[in-house]
Amino acid sequence: MTARILDGKAFAARVRGQVAEHVARLKADHGITPGLAVVLVGEDPASEVYVRSKGKMTVEVGMVSVEHKLAASAAQADLLALIHRLNSDPAVHGILVQLPLPDHLDEDLVIDAIDPAKDVDGFHISNVGLLGTGQKSMVPCTPLGCLMMLRDYHGDLTGMDAVVIGRSNIVGKPMAQLLLGDSCTVTIAHSRTRNLPEVVRRADIVVAAVGRPQMVPGDWIKPGATVIDVGINRMDAPEKGEGKTRLVGDVDFDSCVQVAGAITPVPGGVGPMTIACLLANTVTACCRANGLAEPEGLTA
Numbered sequence: 001m002t003a004r005i006l007d008g009k010a011f012a013a014r015v016r017g018q019v020a021e022h023v024a025r026l027k028a029d030h031g032i033t034p035g036l037a038v039v040l041v042g043e044d045p046a047s048e049v050y051v052r053s054k055g056k057m058t059v060e061v062g063m064v065s066v067e068h069k070l071a072a073s074a075a076q077a078d079l080l081a082l083i084h085r086l087n088s089d090p091a092v093h094g095i096l097v098q099l100p101l102p103d104h105l106d107e108d109l110v111i112d113a114i115d116p117a118k119d120v121d122g123f124h125i126s127n128v129g130l131l132g133t134g135q136k137s138m139v140p141c142t143p144l145g146c147l148m149m150l151r152d153y154h155g156d157l158t159g160m161d162a163v164v165i166g167r168s169n170i171v172g173k174p175m176a177q178l179l180l181g182d183s184c185t186v187t188i189a190h191s192r193t194r195n196l197p198e199v200v201r202r203a204d205i206v207v208a209a210v211g212r213p214q215m216v217p218g219d220w221i222k223p224g225a226t227v228i229d230v231g232i233n234r235m236d237a238p239e240k241g242e243g244k245t246r247l248v249g250d251v252d253f254d255s256c257v258q259v260a261g262a263i264t265p266v267p268g269g270v271g272p273m274t275i276a277c278l279l280a281n282t283v284t285a286c287c288r289a290n291g292l293a294e295p296e297g298l299t300a
């Protein structure tokens, strides 16, 4: 058996199309244009690429994009002052601080300075608590994208056994909460989990988010299971030429694709959904701020 490949690039394009339609309606019916502010501190090359893509796609769906670039040496007080300004700017409905931050900045303090209603990353402690208690919240973009893909493929997830490998605040924990919210039986596994292969073999849904290249081999996967690969690991690829690299996920695609029922590739799987869901969250935040109906199918 060869698994069905879940095409995140095409799915993300559809989500962006839905966002664009909603933005057009907000403008036409209410004269409101959603605005997203992205803050980049320093010159991490990958972060620069992601921030550029976010700005470009924000404009493409008809929203206003504001970018703030701070030097790598920026003081915490200056970053917090910028966030406070954005919090009180009525034209800004979503605020995102690109991670990782330089080491001298306190990530928790910075994230918790963002107005929870504008926290389109869903990382603020208030949103974490709301999600954990099953209340309306802003939902982290990558797990939201995974959930959308799973719902699209399976329809109802009720009663399915899901194993999330990885316990990060950004992906593993919120992913587990979302799957629980959809009535899956959820296990969070991690590097210290005993008998990890056996635990993973029980799962109808495997979400791999550990940040270890190709860690999950095909013989850990139950035949027919759905495998969602959140890993984005850049590896040397001398076979492509000197100094060349390639991206691999946290699962060994070549062996897993032979056993799984469905699988997301890397690149082109979950990654593109992250920015699509950021745009979806910005429209949701804008609607909530204005007391308007939220876009259907774009929230958890």
Ligand SMILES: Nc1nc2c(c(=O)[nH]1)N[C@@H](CN(C=O)c1ccc(C(=O)N[C@@H](CCC(=O)O)C(=O)O)cc1)CN2
Binding pocket: 050, 096, 097, 098, 099, 100, 121, 141, 142, 232, 247, 266, 267, 268, 269, 270, 271, 272, 273, 274, 275
């Ligand atoms: N504040 C945040 N910081 C970071 C987040 C986040 O959600 N919020 N996530 C990641 C980076 N990220 C967006 O910021 C992101 C990562 C990957 C992709 C993506 O489309 N990946 C492609 C491959 C791209 C490539 O060739 O390098 C794919 O998987 O197909 C989009 C966004 C960390 N920081």
